Amino acid sequence: MHKLFFALLLASFFPCSPVKSQSDTFTIFTDSVIHTMRGGIGASWHAISDIGPLENQKFKYPIREDNPLGSAWAGNPPLMNKEAWQQLCYHASWLGLDFLRVELLMKDYEPRKGRFDWNSEDMQALYRILDCCQLMGADVFLQQMSSNVDWNTYPGVHPLLSAPYSLSDYAEGIGTLLDHLTKTKKYTCIKYFCITNEPPGGTWGYWWSTGQSDAPFAPVLKRVHEELIKRKIAIPLSGPDWTSLPPFDKNKLSFDAYLGSYDIHSYDGINENGIKTISQWAQWAHSKNKPFFISEFGNMNLGWGKDNPGPKSIAASLSNARDMISAISEGVDGMNRWSFVNRGDMDGQWQLVRTWDISKKEYLNKISPENTSYYGFAMFSRFIAKYASILKTISPEEAGISALSVRNPDGNLVFILLNQSTDKKEIIINIKSTTKINNLYEYRYDDKIPEEGDFELNPLDTLPGNSYYNLLLEKQSITVLSTNLLKNTDKGIIK
Numbered sequence: 001m002h003k004l005f006f007a008l009l010l011a012s013f014f015p016c017s018p019v020k021s022q023s024d025t026f027t028i029f030t031d032s033v034i035h036t037m038r039g040g041i042g043a044s045w046h047a048i049s050d051i052g053p054l055e056n057q058k059f060k061y062p063i064r065e066d067n068p069l070g071s072a073w074a075g076n077p078p079l080m081n082k083e084a085w086q087q088l089c090y091h092a093s094w095l096g097l098d099f100l101r102v103e104l105l106m107k108d109y110e111p112r113k114g115r116f117d118w119n120s121e122d123m124q125a126l127y128r129i130l131d132c133c134q135l136m137g138a139d140v141f142l143q144q145m146s147s148n149v150d151w152n153t154y155p156g157v158h159p160l161l162s163a164p165y166s167l168s169d170y171a172e173g174i175g176t177l178l179d180h181l182t183k184t185k186k187y188t189c190i191k192y193f194c195i196t197n198e199p200p201g202g203t204w205g206y207w208w209s210t211g212q213s214d215a216p217f218a219p220v221l222k223r224v225h226e227e228l229i230k231r232k233i234a235i236p237l238s239g240p241d242w243t244s245l246p247p248f249d250k251n252k253l254s255f256d257a258y259l260g261s262y263d264i265h266s267y268d269g270i271n272e273n274g275i276k277t278i279s280q281w282a283q284w285a286h287s288k289n290k291p292f293f294i295s296e297f298g299n300m301n302l303g304w305g306k307d308n309p310g311p312k313s314i315a316a317s318l319s320n321a322r323d324m325i326s327a328i329s330e331g332v333d334g335m336n337r338w339s340f341v342n343r344g345d346m347d348g349q350w351q352l353v354r355t356w357d358i359s360k361k362e363y364l365n366k367i368s369p370e371n372t373s374y375y376g377f378a379m380f381s382r383f384i385a386k387y388a389s390i391l392k393t394i395s396p397e398e399a400g401i402s403a404l405s406v407r408n409p410d411g412n413l414v415f416i417l418l419n420q421s422t423d424k425k426e427i428i429i430n431i432k433s434t435t436k437i438n439n440l441y442e443y444r445y446d447d448k449i450p451e452e453g454d455f456e457l458n459p460l461d462t463l464p465g466n467s468y469y470n471l472l473l474e475k476q477s478i479t480v481l482s483t484n485l486l487k488n489t490d491k492g493i494i495k
Contacts, residue, residue: 024396024398024425024426024427024428025394025396025427025428025429025430026393026394026395026396026403026415026417026427026428026429026430027393027394027430027432028391028392028393028403028405028415028429028430028431028432028433029391029392029393029432029433030391030405030407030413030431030432030433030434030435031432031433031434031435032391032392033389033390033391033392033407034329034390034391034392035328035331035389035390036387036388036389036390037328037332037333037334037386037387037388037389037390038291038333038334038387039099039139039141039191039291039293039333039334039335039386039387040098040099040138040139040334040384040385040386040387040388040494041096041097041098041099041324041334041335041336041380041381041384041386042097042098042099042100042101042138042334042335042336042337042340042381043095043097043100043101043336043337043338043339043340043352043377043381044072044100044101044102044103044143044296044336044337044338044339044340045092045100045101045102045103045129045339045340045341046072046073046075046076046102046103046104046145046339046341047076047102047103047104047108047122047123047125047126047129048069048072048073048074048103048104048105048108048122048125048145049073049074049076049121049122049125050073050074050121051068051069051073051105051148051160052107052148054068054158054160056158059156059157059158060155060156060157060211061156061157061158061161061162061209061211062158062161063158063160063161067346067347068160068161069145069146069160070346070347071339071342071343071344071346071347071348071350072103072145072197072339074343074346074356075339075340075341075342075343075351075355075356076088076125076341076355077355077363077364077365077367078363079121079124079125079128081363081365083365084355084363084364084365084366084367085128087366087367088132088341088353088355088367089128089131089132089135089136091352091353091367091369091374092132092133092136092138092340093132093135093136093491093492093494094378094382094491094492095352095374095377095378095381095382095492096378096381096382096383096384096385096491096492096493096494097136097138097340097381097492098136098137098138098139098381098385098386098492098493098494098495099138099139099141099293099334099335099336099386100129100133100138100139100140100141100336100340101140101141101143101295101296101336102126102129102130102133102140102141102142102143103143103144103145103197104122104123104126104142104143104144104145105122105144105145105146105147105148106144106146106147106148106149106152106170106173106174107147107148107149107159108120108122108123108126109122109123109173109176109177109180110149110173110176110177111149112149112151113149113151113152113169116176116180118180127185130181130185130187130189130190133189134187134188134189136494137189137494137495138189138386138494139189139191139334139386140187140189140190140191140192141191141192141193141194141238141263141293141295141334141336142181142190142192142193142194142235143193143194143197143241143295144174144193144194144195144196144197145196145197145207146159146160146161146196146197146207147159147160147162147164147170148160152164152165152166152169152170153165154209154210154211155211156211157209157210157211160207161206161207161209162209162210163207163208163209163210163214163215163220164215164220167219167220167223168223170195170220170223170224171220171223171224171226171227172227174193174195174224174227174228175224175227175228175230175231175233178190178193178228178231178233178235179231179233182233182235190235191235191236192235192236192237192238192260192261192263192293193235193236193237193238194237194238194239194241194263194295195220195221195224195237195239196208196241197241198241198242198243198265199214199217199240199241199242200214200217201217201240201242201246201252202240202242202243202244202246202264202265203242203243203244203245203246204243204244205242217239217240217255218254218255218258221237221239221255221258221259222255222257222258224237224258225237225257225258236259236260236261237258237259237260237261238259238260238261238262238263238293238295239255239259239262239263240253240255240262240263240264241263241264241265241295242264242265243264243265243266243267243296244265244266244267244268245264245265245266245268245270245274245277245278246264246277247277248277248280248281248284250284253284256288259290260290261285261290261291261292261293261333262281262284262285262290262291262292262293263292263293263294263295264281264294264295265294265295265296265297266294266296266297266298266323266327267296267297267298267299267300268299268300268301269299269301269302269319269322269323270322270323270326270327274326275326275327275330278294278326278327278330278331278332279330279331282330282331282332283331286331291333291334292331292332292333293332293333293334293335293336294327294332294334294335294336295334295336296336296337296338297320297323297327297335297336297337297338298311298316298320298337298338298350299311299316299319299320299323300348302315302316302319303316303348304347304348305347305348306345306346306347306348307344307345307348307349307358308348308349309348309349310348310349311338311348311349311350311373312344312349312350312351312370312372312373313372313373314372314376314447314476316373316376317372317373317376317377317445317478318376318418318420318476318478320337320376320377321376321379321380321416321418321478322402322418322420323335324380324404325402325403325404325416325418326402328390328404329390329393329404334386337352337377338350339351339352340352340353341353341355343355343356343358344356344358345358345361349370351370351373352369352370352373352374352377353367353368353369353370353374354367354368354369354370355367369455371449371450371451371452371453371455372449372451375445375449375455375457376445376478378445378457378492379416379443379445379478379480380416381492382457382486382492382493383406383414383416383443383480383482383484383486383492383493384406384408384414384493385408385409385410385493385494385495386494386495387409387495388406388407388408388409388414389406389407389408389409390404390405390406391405391406391407392405393405396427398425399421400419400420400421400425401417401418401419401420401421401425401427401473402417402418403415403416403417403418404416408484408493409495410484412482412483412484412493413437413440413482413483414480414481414482414483414484415429415440415480415481415482416478416479416480417429417471417473417478417479417480417481418477418478418479419473419474419475419476419477419478419479420476421475421476422475422476423475424472424473424474424475425472425473426470426471426472426473427470427471427472427473428468428469428470428471429468429469429471429481430467430468431466431467431468431469432467433467436465437465437466437483438464438465438483439462439463439464439465439483439485440462440463440465440469440481440482440483441459441461441462441463441481441482441483441484441485441486442459442460442461442462442463442479442480442481443457443458443459443460443479443480443481443482443486444460444474444477444478444479444480445477445478445479446474446475446476446477446478447476456488457488458487458488459485459486459487463481469481
């Protein structure tokens, strides 16, 4: 009783001091950096237009009939629709996608052994994507999803499923591709290369089969690594690209010497056990002076498959927000959402932008945002630059609320506050800083954003410079406070 009396008395003389318990307070230390990211925040953008007829009857080891490549193809508009492609690049820039995982198949560039096609439909799509990334200043994590070439498969194994029969041919093909992209086409945005998608070794694997068994992963990494050194290509390999949040086991990492970065996938939401797993992977990678990425993430527990709308729901946006806060706080260097473009009727509605009319089964001339997922992801991608520094933050222990504090390379501060609960939350932000903060601009994402139609993400309020802020977090919302005034007409922050 006496403590409450004195607290109220002090508050009457010092109105800027909060009269709330520490359990409601976020304390942010702007001069204490816990980690500096070596990547950024982005989404997957595939260049693959078609995977061809399956012809499963030809193979002893066929591919699965239902979405054999997931939804990693057919999301882009036709090449002839240049205006739609320009709109795609605009949306990538507005979102501030600065760490893009870009996907292709070996068939796209080497459909026959030693015969390279640099003008195939998918290679032209790849150039447009890389042109956009180069223009924006985004980093590219280039990913070969599968080979899909019949000239380098194990007997009886479907080309989409098979590991490479000849490791040398496989490595030489990748080396020739990267030679072409970096030396002939002069792309400097490609920062990492991953040789295959989700090989066996994690909690699930699919793409590395010899037929009766899985192929070993280390030998091909070694061979590709040697090929890139021989060609003087300074793009590091990333791996193992396992899914989903595979437990860390250093005894499985016989290929460490061939990797320049580590990456894994996450599709179940990141719980407490997942946070521990991520921490172990990050600590291992950083002990080797290598970055650690989550190169695909989403939450399939909220729905997936066919045209399931779960991945584009507000629940998914809040789950993704929680995953990003948890993972980046544990040292993840970059995160890549599945996905930027997606038809939405193959494996669930994962798309951030709408390129395909699901009901009419045709491409759209106007590319528009999938508002619920687009603006939910924008609360991170639009405000956080690549290579941002993560600041020490002490969050309340109350369930459902969490925060991420960031200083961008230009010095601007970004505080992201997540309230997953169904109740409003009154909180205090206590900023410990040796640098004066002039203004904080407040942005909010919640269920008031329309699912369809136009919307502008402008600041709702300007908070004057202070050390304490009393704030009301709306139910099921993401709030951003930034020292950088970012209007809806501005592009997202890349660097």
